[in-house]
Amino acid sequence: MLSAIRDRLGADQAQLMQALALDPCDARLETQLLMAAALGVNRAWLLAHGEEMLAPAAAARYADLLERRLAGEPIAYIFGAKEFYGLMFKVSPAVLIPRPETELLVELALARIAADRPCRVLDLGTGSGIIAVTLARLRPLAELVALDVSPAALALAQENARNLEASNVQFIESDWFSALGSVGKFDVIVSNPPYVSAGDPHLAHGDLRFEPPHALAAGPSGRSALARIIAQAAPNMATAGTLLLEHGYDQGEYTRAALQQAGFHQCVTYHDLAGVERVTLGTVG
Ligand code: GLN
Secondary structure: OOEEEEHHHHHHHHHHHHHHOHHHHHHHHHHHHHHHHOOOOOOOHHOOOOOEOOHHHHHHHHHHHHHHHHHHOOOHHHHHEEEEEEEEEEOOOOOOOOOOHHHHHHHHOOOOOOOOOOOOOEEEEOOOHHHHHHHHHHOOEEEEEEEOOOOOHHHHHHHHHHHOOOOEEEEOOOOOOOOOOOOOOOOEEEEOOHHHOOOOOOOOOOHHHOOOOHHEOOOOOHHHHHHHHHHHHHHHEEEEEEEEEEEEEEEOOHHHHHHHHHHOOOEEEEEOOOOOOEEEEOOOO
């Protein structure tokens, strides 16, 4: 049955809202994004051409995309892309979907990476490479090393570095520090490790169901990756180097204490835009 674009969007917005318990604004935006992708147009075009009939081939493409979204697949995986810090990154189910709170980690790291001279920076568990690639582009004199235990994640991160012309990043397959070898000491180490507790009910809801569990969950307390990084970081750091860690809303106190115990000082926690403790840093030496 032929239908006008506007009517289709209206009906499907309601269906999506109900199926995924989205708020109306998100459901509207998502149906428009799916329709725009099926038609090969932008959202402005859609709004101006709402009265037009949907051609059968476009309707079929749209129906496929909508069906995937109705089954819960995250919009970022359907499109294979997600914006972070103003850059468009390729993503896949091999990596976590970039989240806005990680921009805080990038901002805090940027403030500690000199723009006018070389600086060595390590990104642990790089995933799609958003942190390393963003820092590399904004600090062209910095030398970055990005590591991940997952070969599929590393391949994607490398592709993002190529697409976004970040040539100052070296990629290494490594389970945290274990395969790092003697690449030297770092002035800044940054990580958004898995930090959700393995039993957290959120893992069974929404986008998280489709994301790689090893990139989200870290043992029963959610602290195992943070603990390992904190315990092993210092020998890999230059004098006065800074370690910056993203963590859960309730892990600030733990992270500060663990850093202090490992010999870090000036340990401070920063809040994200939602007002929760999100990034803790400490200085060594
Ligand atoms: N902030 C993410 C979430 O709670 C978790 C990201 C992570 O584990 N690094 O969905």
